[in-house]
Amino acid sequence: MTSSEAPxxxxxxxxxxxxxxxxxxxxxxxxxxxxxVLAFGGSxxxxxxxxxxxxxxxxxxxxxxxxxxxxxxxPGSNPVNLALYLGMKLSGGLGATAAVLGMVAPAFCIILxxxxxxxxxGDYPTTHAVLTGVACIGVGATLSVGLKVALRLDRDLLTLxxxxxxxxxxxxxxISMVPVVAVAVPLSIAAAYWERTHKARRRDQxxxxxxxxxSDSEQAGK
Amino acid sequence: MxxxxxxxxxxxxxxxxxxxxxxxxxxxxxxxxxxxxVHGWLSNQDFTDMFAVSRAAPGPSTLIAALIxxxxxxxxxxxxATLAVFIPSxxxxxxxxxxxxxxAGSPWRAxxxxxxxxxxxxxxxxxxxxxxxxxxxxxxxxxxIGVATVVLYFTRSSPYILIAxxxxxxxxxxxxxxxxx
Numbered sequence: 001m002t003s004s005e006a007p008x009x010x011x012x013x014x015x016x017x018x019x020x021x022x023x024x025x026x027x028x029x030x031x032x033x034x035x036x037v038l039a040f041g042g043s044x045x046x047x048x049x050x051x052x053x054x055x056x057x058x059x060x061x062x063x064x065x066x067x068x069x070x071x072x073x074x075p076g077s078n079p080v081n082l083a084l085y086l087g088m089k090l091s092g093g094l095g096a097t098a099a100v101l102g103m104v105a106p107a108f109c110i111i112l113x114x115x116x117x118x119x120x121x122g123d124y125p126t127t128h129a130v131l132t133g134v135a136c137i138g139v140g141a142t143l144s145v146g147l148k149v150a151l152r153l154d155r156d157l158l159t160l161x162x163x164x165x166x167x168x169x170x171x172x173x174x175i176s177m178v179p180v181v182a183v184a185v186p187l188s189i190a191a192a193y194w195e196r197t198h199k200a201r202r203r204d205q206x207x208x209x210x211x212x213x214x215s216d217s218e219q220a221g222k
Numbered sequence: 223m224x225x226x227x228x229x230x231x232x233x234x235x236x237x238x239x240x241x242x243x244x245x246x247x248x249x250x251x252x253x254x255x256x257x258x259x260v261h262g263w264l265s266n267q268d269f270t271d272m273f274a275v276s277r278a279a280p281g282p283s284t285l286i287a288a289l290i291x292x293x294x295x296x297x298x299x300x301x302x303a304t305l306a307v308f309i310p311s312x313x314x315x316x317x318x319x320x321x322x323x324x325x326a327g328s329p330w331r332a333x334x335x336x337x338x339x340x341x342x343x344x345x346x347x348x349x350x351x352x353x354x355x356x357x358x359x360x361x362x363x364x365x366x367i368g369v370a371t372v373v374l375y376f377t378r379s380s381p382y383i384l385i386a387x388x389x390x391x392x393x394x395x396x397x398x399x400x401x402x403x
Contacts (some may be wrong), residue, residue: 036281044281070322073335075242077282084315089288093316100312107281108288110303114275115292115300128267129396131274132389133366135357137381138277139350140370146346147375149244152339159340166344170251171351174259181241181341189337196329196336207291220258220318 010169023058025094028087031056032102044079044103052086059089078106156195162188227295228302230261235287235306240314244342246284250349253286254356263294267357278385284308307327316354362395 035047044178045068052058067089071081080103087099120126166184169175234256238249250273257263264272272293274395276286284307298357299385325331352368357363395402 037250066323067319069335070315070319072245073243073338074311074315074318075240075390076245076308076315077242077246077284080282080284080308081311081315084312085319085366088316088319096312096316100308104281104304104308105223107279107285107301110281111276111279111285111288112300114279115289117273118275118289121271122271126396128271129402130389131271131394132357132363133392134274134278134385135270135353136251136359136363136366137370137384137388138273138283139353139357139359139367140372141277141374141381142250142346142350142353143367143371144375145245146246146343146350147371149339149346150343153343154336162340163344166341167347167351170345173347174251176255177241177249178237180359181243181345184341185243185338188340189333192337193329193333196333200329 016170023056023090023095025091025098028091028095029098029102032083032087032099033106034102036103036106045082048079048082048086052090057085063089154195158191158195160193228299229302231287231291231294231299232306234261235303236310239310240309242284242311243338244346246282246286247349248342248345249284250286251345251352253290254352257290258356266289266358268293270353270357273356358403360401363399363403 031051035044035051038047049064050063053061054063059105064086067082067085070085071078074081081101083099083103084096086110087094087097118127150163155162162184166180170177238252241252244251254269254273258266258269268280272286276283276289279285285304286301288300288308291299291301293299295302322331354363354367359367368371370384370388373379374381394403
């Protein structure tokens with residue numbers, strides 16, 4: 001139990017690869033510009049994997065997957081976060097900047113063109129009808145992502161309460177995200193931490209003695 | 223006054239950048255609320271249209287900020303809003319990625335990964351509701367949302383086929399004078 005604290009950082013066994021990769025930032029920019037242009041339809045991560053891992057073999061599969069998790073957990077657009085992480089691994093701060101620029105700049109230009117088209121055709125009622133339909137698909141896409149993430153939730157009461165109260169506060173009562181997230185995130189992380197350490201302690205106790213002592217069931221009831 | 227509008231864009235999008243746990247979808251509800259109800263920059267119709275354009279465009283869905291910025295203050299508005307969306311979260315990811323890797327076995331890291339999930343799910347569903355409400359969705363809209371959810375959840379097919387079919391269908395309904403919400 002006590003041993004779980006000290007060597008935890010090394011348990012991944014991954015050597016710190018900071019500075020091991022020296023890909024010129026200009027090459028990073030070139031690769032990510034190409035991905036940014038190709039990235040139609042949300043398959044961005046697949047394109048990045050193909051370019052960085054398969055074609056150029058600049059990084060290992062493990063490094064890619066680690067970046068994938070970080071990109072999902074931290075705030076920000078997931079594909080842009082992943083690009084930033086990969087660029088940082090390849091070429092430090094300059095690489096990170098180049099990767100984000102390569103991902104965002106083409107999409108930014110395209111969306112400005114679409115915005116211009118919207119200005120030209122926005123007065124026709126048919127445009128609104130078409131866009132209403134497309135917005136419904138966007139809602140469907142959002143829901144399908146939400147469902148996929150929801151499947152990974154813990155199935156306990158506290159998780160359900162946090163999910164539903166976040167949804168109710170922001171979705172139904174239109175409370176600003178800042179206070180809601182400021183309350184919900186620390187609470188949720190603390191609960192996850194408490195549950196994790198609590199469970200680990202119980203598991204250790206159960207493992208130490210074949211028959212769980214009375215104090216264990218007491219603790220579980222709390 | 224015009225400078226205030228640029229500042230307003232930053233004040234709306236920069237905090238959301240740091241709060242978008244679970245990706246851009248998580249901030250849609252608050253973007254709708256702030257731009258339509260709080261600042262009055264857009265009508266619900268404008269918002270629905272821009273949401274649709276941003277979802278039909280390639281690249282991150284957070285680029286709805288560019289469209290809203292464009293509406294509020296032209297090209298510089300678009301650029302300002304886009305930078306406000308990407309810079310804060312990017313700095314955070316840059317700083318946090320190192321800590322993240324150094325603490326692979328830490329219980330805190332695991333707790334953060336698990337603890338952020340319920341909040342992200344709540345925010346994502348709130349975003350879906352905000353758009354459905356802004357679009358004044360009725361029977362046909364709910365049916366479209368249902369079909370799109372099922373198709374995108376269970377298949378890996380490109381959303382562009384779905385977008386093309388729905389675009390033709392809705393244009394047809396509108397031109398025939400039938401309801402399309």
